[in-house]
Amino acid sequence: MLAFLVRRLGWMAVTLWAVSLATFFIISLPPGDYVSTLQANAEERGEIMGPAEVAALRDRYGLGQSFFAQYWKWITNIVFHGDFGQAFAWNMRPVSDLIWDRVGLSFFLSVATMLLIWAIAWPIGIYSAVRQYSPGDYAATFFGFIGMAVPEFMLALVLMWVGMRWFGQSPGGLFSPEYQDAAWNLGKVLDAASHLWLPILIIAVSGTAGAIRIIRANLLDELYKPYVVAARAKGLPEWKLLLKYPVRTSMSPFFSTVGWLLPGLISGETIISIVMNLPTTGPLMLGGVLNQDMYLVGSFILILSTLTVIGTLISDLALAWWDPRIRHSYEGG
């Protein structure tokens, strides 16, 4: 197992290095360098950047040097100083500050949706499989497909309208206007909660629909296997049998996707966040792309890739912990 871990970590390092190189290549593709874009922007606003300022920036990012020298400056700053550069569309604030401000909410949304998805999907999925082709199964399938088919943003718009029209709720945002600038107190927390359940629900709808189908299909694969019959022949009660054997086996997909939470931490639910005006990381990234804010976007891509790679490792480890077959295949070689 240790050998497996060491090997995996080694490959992760190689992967991340390749990703960082590719990322830097992509963000330096657009014509003109970072500082000339800044200058152009400043001129549009009628300001003029001083030559000293320009020279300092050029030196800081190694502009005018070769591609690899620029890459080296960029990546060493990130790795050794945690300095991701500055975002010019945000008054030259450090990219890391911008992202950190929003990670909390993104993470909360990801975890809450994931928990909600599985909490709803497990019982329904199990029921659907055990009572295959029953009216309940058909109902779950019907609503499941509707949930998958309806676009999230439309659901968001409709529900926001319903909330405003009939429940007098202020649409979108994290806080009602009266709490916007207030200090944190119980009222503000409750207000945030009353705004957050809606996006969580909306994001969970399509995820739940998919998860139900996955659980149902996985469980149907297991339900009629000989080992289930053999366990039944021992005299186990049906529900105990179901949970111990086929459900246990069909839980594997949950563990193989648990690591996807990590990238979700930083990608935020972009579309929903924009529609519902939530300050997650998603809109920040989209803005960065639209403005060609190269260090902001580069940082996002790099962090997302890193988290994806780490998340995959976590999934693999969780799966090994859960499924002895996987565990032994790792140990075997």
Added chain:
Amino acid sequence: MSTRAAPILEIEDLHTCFELDDGTVRAVSGVDLTIGRGEVLAVVGESGCGKSVMARSVLRLIDKPGRITGGSIRVHDADRVVDMVTAPGPELRSVRGRKVAMVFQEPIASMSPMHTLGNQIGESLVLHGRATKAEARTRVVDLLRRVGIAAPERRADEYPFQMSGGMLQRAMIAMALSCGPDLLIADEPTTALDVTTQAQILDLLRELQRDTGMAVMLITHDLGVAAQMADRIAVMYLGSVVETGTTDTVLRSPRHPYTRALLRSVPKLGSGGRERLRPVRGMVPGPYARPPGCPFHPRCEEFMAGRCDSTVPGRVPAPLPAPAAGTDGTVSCLRYEDVRDDEGKAAS
């Protein structure tokens, strides 16, 4: 036979059907069988004759779309008789694993890959109150040692995919024996194993049967296995039992034409290989097209036109071959009903 032990299992007119899209398959169609305490009964027949479905019906293990549609399966417990066809859940489960245990055909598929051997074997012990969770492990190690698994302490903590098929079948047997059942149903226990392992498993089964005195219902398509293991043999064809009798009688002087055809299709030891093997004529009819009358008549070499294709033969006591008098077991063939009718006429 009058000296038969008290029955542990009585199956009467059992019907099990599978409702499929293309029609109904009558996999088991009127099976009557009795197994006495401590008796080894081999159920033989070609693939698809309903042996396994019949065996599974006994513990009511038929998955949808299959369904037991009629008959009774009486299991004799110490002070009560449980009809497995109608028994409510708790009563059914108190028989499963405790009074009647089962060994399955594919040992690897019949064990959960996610749980250790110790966990799966100890489970029934705890379930039926034979051991506490703490005692279970010691008992499991004892059981594994009993079925001839080396290093049982280590094996108890291993997973099925770490073992060979033969070893797993031993473990399955240990699992089935854990609660000391009165009847062990072994459904083709050696089919998935290689020949050497087959012999070892059969030896083990016979030894365990002698030691514990349990009854065994051995489902097999292999007449050699049946000859080696069984006290009595029941021959099935298309979902019904066509002949029963002691092993000697059925194998040496079969009464039913199907048993005779079946025996002609396997080589006999000591015949010097001069005798030609003859497969049973024709093919097993499709599952939806059950022949009218005697189900075997399209393939029968003693077919009587006008009778066998219209009259369903009943079960009659099967005569012993001359010069012996008397009967041994039963046979379902119109030829023997003739004999009975003639005898009846002669007597009146």
